Amino acid sequence: MAAVRPSGRETRPGQRPGLPADASCGEASGAALYNPRSGGQFVARRRAPTVRQGQGRRPSRTHAGLAGATPRGRGVGDLARGALGRARRGLSDLASARRGEITAFTVFAVSLVSLAALAAPQSPGLAAAWAGVLRAVFGWGAYLVVIAAASGAVAFVLLRFGVRIPLPPAGTFAGAGLLAAVLFAVLHAAAGAGDFDSAIAAAQEGLGGGYLGGLVLGALIEALGAAGAVVALVGLGLAGAALVVGFSPLELLARGIDRAGRAGEGLRASRRAERLAARSGATRPVAAETPRPVPPPVLVANEPPRPDAAAASAAVGAPAAPVTSQVWENSVAAPEAGWSLPALDEVLDHGVEARADEAFDRQRGRLIEETLLAFGAPARVVEINRGPAITQFGVEPDYTEGRGGRRMKVKVSRIAALADDLALALSAPSIRIQAPVPGKGYVGIEVPNNEIQVVALRDVMEAEAFLKIPSRLRLALGQDVSGRAVAADLTAMPHLLIAGTTGSGKSVCVNAIISCLLLQNSPDELRFVMVDPKRVELAPYNQIPHLLAPVVVELDRVVGALQWVSREMNDRYTKFSQAGVRNIDEYNRQQASAGQRRMPFLVVVIDELADLMMLAPDETEKVITRLAQLARATGIHLVLATQRPSVDVVTGLIKANFPARIAFAVASSVDSRVVLDQPGAERLLGRGDMLFQAPDSAAPVRMQGAFVSDAELTRLLLHWRGQAAARGVVSPPLATVAATGGLPMKQAALWEEESEDEGLDPLFDQAVEIVRRMRRASISLLQRRLRIGYTRSARLMDQLEEKGIVGPAQTGSQAREVLDYGELEAETETRPA
Secondary structure, eight states, X not given: OOEEOTTSOEEOTTOOTTOOTTOOHHHHHHHEEEEGGGTSEEEESSSOOXXXXXXXXXXXXXXXXXXXXXXXXXXXXXXXXXXXXXXXXXXXXHHHHHXXXXXXXXXXXXXXXXXXXXXXXXXXXXXXXXXXXXXXXXXXXXXXXXXXXXXXXXXXXXXXXXXOXXXXXXXXXXXXXXXXXXXXXXXXXXXXXXXXXXXXHHHHTTOTTHHHHHHHHHHHHHHHXXXXXXXXXXXXXXXXXXXXXXXXXXXXXXXXXXXXXXXXXXXXXXXXXXXXXXXXXXXXXXXXXXXXXXXXXOOOOOXXXXXXXXXXXXXXXXXXXXXXXXXXXXXXXXXXXXXXXXXXXXXXXXXXXXXXXXXXXXXXXXXXXXXXXXXXXXXXXXXXXXXXXXXXEEEEEOEEEXXXXXXXXXXXXXXXXXXXXXXXXXXXXXXXXXXXXXXXXXXXXXXXXXXXXXXXXXXXXTSHHHHTOOOTTEEEEEEETTSOEEEEEGGGSOOEEEEOOTTSSHHHHHXXXXXXXXXXXXXXXXXXXXXXXXXXXXXXXXXXXXXXXXXXXXXXXXXXXXXXHXXXXXXXXXXXXXXXXXXXXXXXXXXXXXXXXXXXXXXXXXXXXXXXXXXXXXXXXXXXXXXXXXXXXXXXXXXXXXXXXOTTTSXXXXXXTOOEEEEOOOSSHHHHHHHHSSSOGGGXXXXXXXXXXXXXXXXXXXXXXXXXXXXXXXXXHHHHHHHHHHHTOOSOTTXXXXXXXXXXXXXXXXXXXXXXXXXXXXXXXXXXXXXHHHTOBOHHHHHHHHTOOHHHHHHHHHHHHHTTSXXXXXTTOSOBOBOOHHHHHHHHHHSOO
């Protein structure tokens, strides 16, 4: 019985299912293979289409015996063809992978051979012919073409090996080509070609610029004439140079005019300063008073005038150091009582002028555009501002195609989220994105410079932004991302909070602030109270006449010093109330009109707030908060610095009363939020890179802080110490209180007339009798027995403690110990009634 396939076709005995009756096994092996997995059909050996019955491929020419013996095997010819195909494909893959390198090496070799052929006229036949072709096409410029080709080949190979080479933009290549065409035309003109025919003749001889220069020069002469050709070549050359260099000749001309104007302004300023010096007869006041004992010098009523606007504007462009110092002295009011202010040029040094690489900045701008486009956020760089430490690229978001073909502008948040990707593309340590820049229509991408420029304190103090502030407490902070000086008024802040990690530039900023104030104010106009638990940063300021007391370094005495400042604030408010004024400015004007002594400003500098908060957090927070809230009108200002900006150090009450803040590099975004209420400080570079939050600013401003060196600081301190020694001011008024070893229980006087005994309370004798009879002392006891209020009874208790009648207050109890009855009886009996 015949076998039947599932399809219903009959097969003969011995015949495979689906095999034609006239096909043998050997023929089938050459054309197709039987695959039982494909439903009993024959499948082609190489192309794999299904072979239908009656349409099999023609048998291949293989060895008959081998084909007949192995109907499912491959023949020798098939194996050979497969091996040849694999070898061909391998060579093709290798050629495609190394095609660029092979081309580069070939171009380099041909360039060397061409250079040798051009240099040696007696070259062999093929080399001489090739050199003739080069001379005919490029003329004398053939050497430049060969050298350029070799340089391009070397650059390509270096790029393939991973060497980073700054690639110029397409405009640079276009400008180079335009300059080459102009050069070839000029060479052709130098060869004596005056018209089109002579130009072509010179090109045939290989002179001038060859056929290229001849065609350019001949076409210009035929179209414009000789004079027109010269003008056209000059214009094309300037255009090519502008494309290569990156800025136009008009920009160079504008810069030259600007520099000439600044030089003229500086010359006029120097002449003006010489005339002012000749009129006044002296540029600096001379101390004429004799030395006096420990009490501070007498304050003379003299209101400091505002800085001269002309002198301030002249100081910006003055190139010479003596001229700058004279302008500075004219812009600052003369000191009082014979104190001599230090000359700026004798104390501070100028900084090094930065060199801007505009081509490098433009290349980074293009890389930013390409990176943003690759991540689906197209944007254009519309402005580049180069500062001392960073370069700000102003990026304007572009449009993208949305759904339905609608154009949609890129969201600012998409650009801000690509900070890490941009840092990777630019090989930068960190990138800060300000989205958007306040008052601008772009997003600011701040990229670190290769080198950080040092901003000298003198450069900032001589800038117009500093000189135009009409205040004796103006501060030179640094330079912003555009290189412009940034200054601020401490009276408008009115307190300053500084935070940053170790090595970020926090202590340098504190020294720059103190130095800036010492350069502008005499001891009669400004006093300091300094607290330095670290015993390092503020210790050099000891023995200067501006200090009310030596620098406080003991932690157990810091709270007492702050309480002293609080009592001084209360006393000043009492004086204001008696004089009928509201603040220190009105009080000083009233005192000046009456010929009385003026009240000096008081600046409290605390170098490390964290140590105080760990020792006595409640007392420190309470005193600092009260001073920050009330001390502005009395001329008392706080400058707090800490390297630990955490919530337990910079508490909410402290931060709420310090609207002016400076943040240096911090460890995390959490610390940045504690200082600035927003992230950003964690991406700063350190070494003076900071964010300044002004009280009237919506967003912090990034800048490089002003730097004052140890040598400059030493010269400044020696100036003031020398004057203090000459005047006999050996120690400040609070030295005796600070040397007692305990907290001052009564505020020391700032002036001589306040140092006298103010007298005891009329109820003092009765209070002594009460505590002696009751053998205990407390404020509530005096209130009940004497029928007085809490304030007066507390004052009586303080007087009893000062006289040694009662002991100090005890923790957890209101009662105090009564001391030394016998001696006190003698003292009270001998004291006049």
